[in-house]
Amino acid sequence: MSEAEQPKETTGRLLAGRYRLGEVLGRGGMGTVWRAVDETLGRTVAVKELRFPSAIEEDEKRRLITRTLREAKAIARIRNNGAVTVYDVVDEDDRPWIVMELIEGKSLAEVTRDDGLLTPRRAAEVGLAVLDVLRFAHREGILHRDVKPSNVLISEDDGRVVLTDFGIAQVEGDPSITSTGMLVGAPSYISPERARGHKPGPAADLWSLGGLLYASVEGVPPYDKGSAIATLTAVMTENLEPPKNAGPLETVIYGLLAKDPDQRLDDAAARALLNDVIHAPEESEEKAPEPPADSTRSMPLPPPPAGKPKGSGKRKGAAAGAGAAAGEGAVAADAAAATPAGPAGPPPSSAPSGVNAGGEAFGRLLARHKMVILAVVAALVVLGSALAVALNNGSGDGSRDNKGKGAQESAGSEKGADKPKEEAGGQGDDAGDGDDDGGKAEDKPEDGPPDGYETVSNSKFEFSVALPEGWKQTGESGAGAGAIYAGSDGGYPKVQVDLSRSPGSDAADAWRKGEVSVKQNSTDYKRVSLEPSSWRGYLTVADWEFTRTEGKVPVRILNRGFVTDKAHAYAIMITCEADKWDDKSCAELRDTAFDTFEPKG
Incomplete structure (x- = not known):
């Protein structure tokens, strides 16, 4: 029976002497769903009616009938609360009607x-x-x-x-019941x-x-x-x-x-x-209301205007933060991302290639780049996002507070992001020990960074670290959870420091969870090691070392995740070309970054 031959008025019809049809709940390309009453059991049900298009051929009619019966059998085989329950199949007018549970x-x-x-x-x-x-x-x-x-x-x-x-x-x-060549x-x-x-x-x-x-x-x-x-x-x-x-x-x-x-x-x-x-924590419930603008309160001094660096301050004690609440992996968030610079600057020539056949563009930082760039830098941002969920319990912990700003500005403005420690804070242990007589950055105190390095400070992500002179921030990590630093050419080596304000309890476990996504979305991924570590007395620390290919460049990465207190977890990721991993420059970079890193939260 074609649609033209089917009854125009079906409301009130009694199927199989039992199911009284009521209002239409919905119509689709192959049928109509009715609200109905099972008069035998006195319950409301849904009835799916198969309707044939006009001028349908017999072969097509048989195919639609077979498909409808297959649907009923398929649903009946799935025993899960998320699937509707099929109660009955009625054959009337030479076509099947499926009687099923009604979802209001x-x-x-x-x-x-x-x-x-x-x-x-x-x-x-x-x-x-x-x-x-x-x-x-x-x-x-x-x-x-x-x-x-x-x-x-x-x-x-x-x-x-x-x-x-x-x-x-x-x-x-x-x-198969689908016509050949049809989708x-x-x-x-x-x-x-x-x-x-x-x-x-x-x-x-x-x-x-x-x-x-x-x-x-x-x-x-x-x-x-x-x-x-x-x-x-x-x-x-x-x-x-x-x-x-x-x-x-x-x-x-x-x-x-x-x-x-x-x-x-x-x-x-x-x-x-x-x-x-x-299961990520709700942040909004924990935020205290902002006090009135004219209220008296204590607050840190803002960074002074940019000027010539006056030297680097002393490092805090190595046990800073010891005894703080442990957490699940530092910002493991984007730590494995090694994401190239965002819209504020061009991607480095060594940007990684996409990890899937379509050259999928992963991450909002890439949205403004041309398609050819998207295909090249594709996969890395998703790695950061994946780890943000795995390691920060999916909290999205405010790392995007400065969304929309350029990479330099979002780290505390171009003038404030990469300053020596005294420039960024001006008080506490980081102040008063530098050269206040206008000395140059290389005039370092005895315990300052080694020759060829200078201390940079990032107020947005709350840390300072010594990096090679001339390095600058090239962007933020994929989910906006940290800062990436490199030389003037933007290539390797790189240092990435990420911050999470929602620590968990086990850094190594967090890395293991994050590894699932990294492995799936990286080219030539191979784990070197992943194990808990002891460092500075922090309650949870883990080192994750692996290799992969970024673009056409084989690289080796050491990613250290750790928690300094109940509200701050960090990850320091150092990336070098794989064949230069043991060179003096890369080894010194690793040692210096870990020796001089200081949380500022």
């Missing part, structure tokens, strides 16, 4: 349209619920193939998240491998989940170009428009939207990162 609520698409975008935490909760359903489905050999916001229902009673519409699901062992699904949520006509696996559904998370916080689907062909082409070839509202969810989104399914986050990695976002 809105679709995710309606929620974001009517009620506003989801917070990263709520989006992570929705994503985790969908991931749970997909895990059960994949174990049963079922690929959903149509994960998108309009197919996710959120119950108005208890907030329960339900994945619906397995109408185009692929069930292992069943013959079924929503273009923005179709994975690159499906768009290329390759056989999909569970990773294809995870791509769609990444698109769903993106749409939940951005309000628009990823890669949407207005037409199916243009969108599918973008899915296969273009870089993702960096999300603006994702916060700690950014890592999961980029990891799930990796174009190469082999580089994509798997269920376990996605689950861990989503849980990190969900």
